[in-house]
Amino acid sequence: MTKILRTISELRAWRNALPAGARLGLVPTMGALHEGHISLMDLAHTHCDTVIASIFVNPLQFGPTEDLARYPRPIERDIALLEASGVDALFLPEPAEVYPADNSTYVIEEAVSLPLCGALRPGHFRGVATVVLKLFNLTQPHFAFFGQKDAQQCAVIERMVRDLNVPVEIVRGAIVREEDGLAMSSRNVYLEPAQRAIAPLLYQSLLAASEAYDAGERGAGKLEAIGRSILAREPGIAVQYWEVRDRSSLAPLETVGANGCLLALAAYLGNTRLIDNFILGA
Numbered sequence: 240m241t242k243i244l245r246t247i248s249e250l251r252a253w254r255n256a257l258p259a260g261a262r263l264g265l266v267p268t269m270g271a272l273h274e275g276h277i278s279l280m281d282l283a284h285t286h287c288d289t290v291i292a293s294i295f296v297n298p299l300q301f302g303p304t305e306d307l308a309r310y311p312r313p314i315e316r317d318i319a320l321l322e323a324s325g326v327d328a329l330f331l332p333e334p335a336e337v338y339p340a341d342n343s344t345y346v347i348e349e350a351v352s353l354p355l356c357g358a359l360r361p362g363h364f365r366g367v368a369t370v371v372l373k374l375f376n377l378t379q380p381h382f383a384f385f386g387q388k389d390a391q392q393c394a395v396i397e398r399m400v401r402d403l404n405v406p407v408e409i410v411r412g413a414i415v416r417e418e419d420g421l422a423m424s425s426r427n428v429y430l431e432p433a434q435r436a437i438a439p440l441l442y443q444s445l446l447a448a449s450e451a452y453d454a455g456e457r458g459a460g461k462l463e464a465i466g467r468s469i470l471a472r473e474p475g476i477a478v479q480y481w482e483v484r485d486r487s488s489l490a491p492l493e494t495v496g497a498n499g500c501l502l503a504l505a506a507y508l509g510n511t512r513l514i515d516n517f518i519l520g521a
């Protein structure tokens with residue numbers, strides 16, 4: 240049975256009752272679970288004795304015109320999926336449980352959070368870093384699991400953990416895709432059928448650049464042009480960014496070197512904003 244913990248005091252009591260030597264893994268989510276999330280639960284089970292998931296649609300990481308109100312919240316289905324994957328506990332708080340009304344303390348990472356999604360979603364990574372540190376403090380896990388689909392989020396959290404000496408080991412899980420290549424995302428349910436039909440082009444644009452890289456292309460501008468040209472053919476896709484970046488610092492590159500690189504994109508299909516990425520090289 241997955242134990243449902245709705246309050247901080249319930250969570251603390253559950254945490255304190257765990258055996259002293261038990262390795263605890265945390266999988267933070269915003270719910271509307273899919274196979275990408277479940278792969279993180281499975282990964283957590285391979286590292287840990289006890290696994291706790293959280294479902295919290297964190298208001299602090301949504302901009303004023305973003306989809307906080309309409310974000311999907313199929314909670315009964317989510318609980319059944321967590322039960323089926325053998326998750327030991329679920330932290331399921333209301334916003335008032337997480338944030339005091341006069342909350343005035345935030346976590347701000349000032350390098351890897353700045354470009355890409357950080358530049359386009361002001362305050363987003365401040366919201367993510369703040370809630371993730373709170374979840375770490377509340378849960379005190381040994382390991383925490385995050386999906387590579389949100390590559391910049393992983394980079395921000397890894398930097399925060401390093402800089403603030405947070406005693407949690409971060410583990411990244413691989414991107415889980417639909418059969419046609421579309422990265423699984425809770426926001427895919429927003430796509431209308433015609434948008435869903437063209438959505439795999441995002442992944443195809445990454446694959447096109449990867450093929451050029453495999454054929455010897457190392458110029459970042461050339462790789463970006465190849466990826467962008469795939470999406471430019473489709474008027475239903477509005478690219479926000481399509482970039483070649485250093486894998487850990489997320490700094491722009493001119494040439495892809497021995498460390499490889501991250502290909503990262505964000506695009507709108509109608510009102511739905513999707514992200515995807517691909518690692519090239521070692």
Ligand SMILES: Nc1ncnc2c1ncn2[C@@H]1O[C@H](COP(=O)(O)OP(=O)(O)OP(=O)(O)O)[C@@H](O)[C@H]1O
Nearest residue numbers: 268269270275385386388389414415423424425426
């Ligand atoms: N396709 C995927 N493969 C692997 N991990 C994923 C995938 N999608 C999401 N995750 C990871 O699951 C965790 C929770 O993410 P979240 O609940 O925001 O889901 P999401 O599908 O990314 O939703 P959104 O549409 O809001 O981006 C994050 O660490 C995220 O990177």
Ligand SMILES: CC(C)(CO)[C@@H](O)C(=O)[O-]
Nearest residue numbers: 267268269297367370389
């Ligand atoms: C890490 C996270 C749960 C923080 O709210 C969220 O950003 C997500 O689901 O990726």
Ligand code: BAL
Nearest residue numbers: 269300301363389392
């Ligand atoms: N998966 C990242 C959460 C967000 O887009 O707000």
